[in-house]
Amino acid sequence: MSVTAAQGFTAAGIAAGIKENGNPDLALVVNTGPRLAAAGVFTSNRVKAAPVLWSEQVVKGGLVSAVVLNSGGANACTGPQGFQDTHATAEKVAGTLDLNAGEVAVASTGLIGVTLPMAKLLPGVEKAAGELSAHGGEKAAIAIKTTDSVHKTAVVTQDGWTVGGMAKGAGMLAPGLATMLVVLTTDADLEADALDKALRAATKVTFDRVDSDGCMSTNDTVLLMASGASQVTPEHAEFAEAVRTVCDDLARQLIGDAEGASKDIRIEIINAASEDDAVEVGRSIARNNLLKCALHGEDPNWGRVLSAIGTTKAAFEPDRLNVAINGVWVCKNGSVGEDRDLVDMRYREIKITADLAAGTAEPVVIWANDLTADYVHENSAYAS
Amino acid sequence: MSVTAAQGFTAAGIAAGIKENGNPDLALVVNTGPRLAAAGVFTSNRVKAAPVLWSEQVVKGGLVSAVVLNSGGANACTGPQGFQDTHATAEKVAGTLDLNAGEVAVASTGLIGVTLPMAKLLPGVEKAAGELSAHGGEKAAIAIKTTDSVHKTAVVTQDGWTVGGMAKGAGMLAPGLATMLVVLTTDADLEADALDKALRAATKVTFDRVDSDGCMSTNDTVLLMASGASQVTPEHAEFAEAVRTVCDDLARQLIGDAEGASKDIRIEIINAASEDDAVEVGRSIARNNLLKCALHGEDPNWGRVLSAIGTTKAAFEPDRLNVAINGVWVCKNGSVGEDRDLVDMRYREIKITADLAAGTAEPVVIWANDLTADYVHENSAYAS
Numbered sequence: 001m002s003v004t005a006a007q008g009f010t011a012a013g014i015a016a017g018i019k020e021n022g023n024p025d026l027a028l029v030v031n032t033g034p035r036l037a038a039a040g041v042f043t044s045n046r047v048k049a050a051p052v053l054w055s056e057q058v059v060k061g062g063l064v065s066a067v068v069l070n071s072g073g074a075n076a077c078t079g080p081q082g083f084q085d086t087h088a089t090a091e092k093v094a095g096t097l098d099l100n101a102g103e104v105a106v107a108s109t110g111l112i113g114v115t116l117p118m119a120k121l122l123p124g125v126e127k128a129a130g131e132l133s134a135h136g137g138e139k140a141a142i143a144i145k146t147t148d149s150v151h152k153t154a155v156v157t158q159d160g161w162t163v164g165g166m167a168k169g170a171g172m173l174a175p176g177l178a179t180m181l182v183v184l185t186t187d188a189d190l191e192a193d194a195l196d197k198a199l200r201a202a203t204k205v206t207f208d209r210v211d212s213d214g215c216m217s218t219n220d221t222v223l224l225m226a227s228g229a230s231q232v233t234p235e236h237a238e239f240a241e242a243v244r245t246v247c248d249d250l251a252r253q254l255i256g257d258a259e260g261a262s263k264d265i266r267i268e269i270i271n272a273a274s275e276d277d278a279v280e281v282g283r284s285i286a287r288n289n290l291l292k293c294a295l296h297g298e299d300p301n302w303g304r305v306l307s308a309i310g311t312t313k314a315a316f317e318p319d320r321l322n323v324a325i326n327g328v329w330v331c332k333n334g335s336v337g338e339d340r341d342l343v344d345m346r347y348r349e350i351k352i353t354a355d356l357a358a359g360t361a362e363p364v365v366i367w368a369n370d371l372t373a374d375y376v377h378e379n380s381a382y383a384s
Numbered sequence: 385m386s387v388t389a390a391q392g393f394t395a396a397g398i399a400a401g402i403k404e405n406g407n408p409d410l411a412l413v414v415n416t417g418p419r420l421a422a423a424g425v426f427t428s429n430r431v432k433a434a435p436v437l438w439s440e441q442v443v444k445g446g447l448v449s450a451v452v453l454n455s456g457g458a459n460a461c462t463g464p465q466g467f468q469d470t471h472a473t474a475e476k477v478a479g480t481l482d483l484n485a486g487e488v489a490v491a492s493t494g495l496i497g498v499t500l501p502m503a504k505l506l507p508g509v510e511k512a513a514g515e516l517s518a519h520g521g522e523k524a525a526i527a528i529k530t531t532d533s534v535h536k537t538a539v540v541t542q543d544g545w546t547v548g549g550m551a552k553g554a555g556m557l558a559p560g561l562a563t564m565l566v567v568l569t570t571d572a573d574l575e576a577d578a579l580d581k582a583l584r585a586a587t588k589v590t591f592d593r594v595d596s597d598g599c600m601s602t603n604d605t606v607l608l609m610a611s612g613a614s615q616v617t618p619e620h621a622e623f624a625e626a627v628r629t630v631c632d633d634l635a636r637q638l639i640g641d642a643e644g645a646s647k648d649i650r651i652e653i654i655n656a657a658s659e660d661d662a663v664e665v666g667r668s669i670a671r672n673n674l675l676k677c678a679l680h681g682e683d684p685n686w687g688r689v690l691s692a693i694g695t696t697k698a699a700f701e702p703d704r705l706n707v708a709i710n711g712v713w714v715c716k717n718g719s720v721g722e723d724r725d726l727v728d729m730r731y732r733e734i735k736i737t738a739d740l741a742a743g744t745a746e747p748v749v750i751w752a753n754d755l756t757a758d759y760v761h762e763n764s765a766y767a768s
Contacts, residue, residue, distance in 0.1 A: 047694030047702045047718070077690050079703070079719030112687025113720055216695045218687075289673070289755075290763050297764025303496025303602075306461050310431030311600045318431045319463070334431070335463030336497055371673075373757035379674050380681025 002137030002153040003029050005164030006187040008227025011136035013143030016124020018072035018110075018117055024143035025072040026121065028128040029183055030097065031065050035228030038064035039196035040105070041203045043220035049076035050086040051106040052219060058090075058105045062192025064225055067105040068093050068125060069144050069181055071168070073116045075108040076218040085116050092122050096129045107181045107221045109146055109168065141166035144181050147378065149257055154249035156242045161188040161230040163242045167250040180207065180254060182222040184246060188239055189228035198240040199224045206247035209279070209366045210255055211286040222247075255367045256348075260375030263295050265368040267352045273359030277314035281354060282366030284308045292371035298345035300325040305354060306334065315358045322355040386521030386537035387413050389548030390571040392611025395520035397527030400508020402456035402494075402501055408527035409456040410505065412512040413567055414481065415449055419612030422448035423580035424489070425587045427604035433460030434470040435490040436603060442474075442489045446576025448609055451489040452477050452509060453528050453565055455552070457500045459492040460602040469500050476506050480513045491565045491605045493530055493552060525550035528565055531762065533641055538633035540626045545572040545614040547626045551634040564591065564638060566606040568630060572623055573612035582624040583608045590631035593663070593750045594639055595670040606631075639751045640732075644759030647679050649752040651736045657743030661698035665738060666750035668692045676755035682729035684709040689736060690718065699742045706739035 004011050009031055016026040031038075040059035042052050058064060068089055075082045086106050094101035108116070131139075141151040148168050155164040169180030184199075203222055224243065234242075255264050267285050272278035285291065288308040294301035302323045309321060323331035328343045330336075350370075369375075388395050393415055400410040415422075424443035426436050442448060452473055459466045470490045478485035492500070515523075525535040532552050539548040553564030568583075587606055608627065618626075639648050651669050656662035669675065672692040678685035686707045693705060707715035712727045714720075734754075753759075 045691060045694040046696075046700075047690045047705075074687075077687055077715065077719055079717065082719070112685075112691065113715070115720070216691065218691050218694060289759075293760050293763035296760065299764065301496075303458075303461055306431045307429060307496065307600065307602050310429040310602060312430075316430075321431075331461065331497070333463065335461055335466070336499070371760055373760045375673075376677050376680065376755055376757045376760060379677035380683065 001155045001164055002141045002166045003164055003183050003185045004134050004137035005155040006162040006185045006227065008032050008187050008229030009185045010132040010134050011140040012128040012131040012133065013136065013139030014124060014128045014131060016127065017120040018070055025070055026124040026128050027069045027140035027143040028132060029067050029140055029185070030132055031225050031227050033227055035189060035226055036063050036065050036103065037190060037192045037195055037226040038062060039192055039199045039224045041199055041222045043217055045216045045218050047077065047218050049074050049108060049219040050078060050082035051075055051108045052221060053083065054086045054090065055105040055107065055221060058102060063103050064105050064223065065099045065103040066093055066097060067107060067183055067223055069107040070116070070121060071109050071144050071146050073108060073110040073114055074112050074219050075116050076112040078113065078115050081115055085118055088118060089121060089125065092125045096126055105223055109144065109181055109219055112218060137164065137166065144168040147259055152250055152253040154246045156245050158242065159232065159234065161232045161234055162186060163246050165246050165250055167254060169254045180217065180220050182250060184224040184243065186226045187228065187230035188226055189231055189233045190226050190239065194236060195224050195226055198243045201240055202244040202247040206244065206251040210251045211283055211366055211368050251367065255369060258369040260372045260378045261369035262372050263370035264349050265295060265352060265370065266349060267354065267366045267368060268363050270353060270355050270363045271359060272356045272361040273315035274361050275364060278361055278364035280312045281309055281314045281356065282364055284312050285352065285354065286366050286368035289371055295350055296370035296372050300330055300340045300343040300345060302331040305352060306331065309354060314356065316356045320357040322357065324353040326351050385539045385548055386525045386550040387548055387567050387569045388518050388521030389539040390546040390569045390611065392416050392571050392613030393569045394516040394518050395524040396512040396515040396517065397520065397523030398508060398512045398515060400511065401504040402454055409454055410508040410512050411453045411524035411527040412516060413451050413524055414516055415609050415611050417611055419573060419610055420447050420449050420487065421574060421576045421579055421610040422446060423576055423583045423608045425583055425606045427601055429600045429602050431461065431602050433458050433492060433603040434462060434466035435459055435492045436605060437467065438470045438474065439489040439491065439605060442486060445486065447487050448489050448607065449483045449487040450477055450481060451491060451567055451607055453491040454500070454505060455493050455528050455530050457492060457494040457498055458496050458603050459500050460496040462497065462499050465499055469502055472502060473505060473509065476509045480510055489607055493528065493565055493603055496602060521548065521550065528552040531643055536634055536637040538630045540629050542626065543616065543618065545616045545618055546570060547630050549630050549634055551638060553638045564601065564604050566634060568608040568627065570610045571612065571614035572610055573615055573617045574610050574623065578620060579608050579610055582627045585624055586628040586631040590628065590635040594635045595667055595750055595752050635751065639753060642753040643762045644756045645753035646756050647734050647754035648732055649679060649734050649736060649754065651738070651750045651752060652747050654737060654739050654747045655743060656740045656745040657699035659745050659748060662745055662748035664696050665693055665698045665740065666748055668696050669736065669738065670750050670752035673755055679734055680754035680756050684714055684724045684727040684729060686715045689738060690715065693738060698740065700740045704741040706741065708737040710735050
């Protein structure tokens, strides 16, 4: 269902020949209206890919009529030529579909530092345009995969309107988004400002709290497009909740399919003095390689949790910290707690609860993965 | 020669039975004077092991007559009992050697969250005291090993005085020191203030710029003890340079023996706007798991260097960045540079040069390791 679950959108996914193995590598999503409102969130990496620089400008106008996405090449660190290639791609979409190029967003994913094969990409745009369909969402989701083992989609429908979406991303997943391309669509009748508000609130507590491997991408893009085709204008809170639910679902799918991972780690920080403190501590735990190795080995090594907490600036007293792994409070008051042999770590999901005993902030959840030999293998050979 | 290269020191290393495999696990270093001056630098982790809390107080007095070190247990996150155990260890050394316990430093390394077997450790102190010798430095260096494959020592001698030292550390190596115990000795005749100044200047540019795996320990300790036995008082600059040389040598040995590593990565940041900027960028590159995997695979993946730089707050323009790997400028002006196939990565040492083109700060060097399947294996099974 993906991006065509909502009314007013067509999509396509095709093989343009960008990937040498012949797999699908080009997706097109078109808003058929009547409204063309949009919002976007992009990587906070200061080294931004050409399509990010382009699409940031497109989205500023609050109006996106189509987005073209390619896998097989990130078009990042490609200099002026890279930006010209992105521009040419948007112009090609515009020319083919009779749109304004300034309303066509572009997103790319793949290797950094390699220019795109435009002689294959541009004909691919024509081919994709020829296959646009109100049932094309699934194919679009498949065409944006890189090392993803499965394509990722999610849909929420209620009271006559729908929010749907697709995502890709399996490595370079870290706060400030991930190597992650996400397109969300809705047929709710809302203006760009409302979309922007709902999207930022949702990404802050979903994609921004996913930290698979601590590596922030140059290409992260999350777009939300509204067609207004349902002719329903939902309450803001209701709409924001639907967007958050779809983002949460997709973010969880990204963690579940992260490169080489064997464990999904849910890190919950409770009783922090502030939300910022909780997020800082959660990320520090999420990024601790020694802990990630231990969890891979199903070793409830809470000492590595404490050593990670100790590197932060968050408010806490070391001798008041408590840590539970899968519900067993193995660390109490900064010291040895319940018997670590009670911790059952056989399942893919591992829950770490860190109690900072420092305040009354709402709990914060950060998702991470373990560190495995497969991760090393996949990422030491990716370019070759 | 290690810690007994300088006159005025005795040392011993023995097996006390703390390690279940019977390997040496207890070291003692005694300053026989005439001077008993000392300085120390400790982990900046806020979760500090009991021996760190104790030794910080001891060193504050500027006077250390002996240091006792054990491997086989970090005595970190062990609560009030852990602190009592450290105190009892210092008292035992003091009682055995007729010293003041307040002048006995303690250092521990091994697993976090496990109390030390005092019934074995305390008799071990007596045994070590019985074996103290002016030739015991080598044995002391061996007794502090954990997962180290070799023991590490270094010595500089000049103009009648000597600085020598020993170090251990193979994992949890990161800025703000490492899971690293270092004892330096000198027979130069200097007061505690001079030692402190030289030691802080040296650690800042050596141990603090080693980042094997981004994980900061709870136990890091670097002690410098002066006996005055040479009756020579060197110029400060000359002495500071000797301390820096010994620290640099030991730090390089730590990186060369890091857990599971197959590459030593020398990251040099040039033309930064400030030293702080250069250090921030260097650490960001050093900690990028995707890059560390690529380097393990001998893949000159400069895009991952740029994406790491992009996450920092350092002054730079993305389109002015240049990156060389082993002397080949594979990235020029933020884009594709020389042919990446020219990069020869067969050897253990890999040099990355990042030119920020943002200022005239002195070059900064950060040392790191690659990320390997062996690192994962060693650290997922360490506790078992």
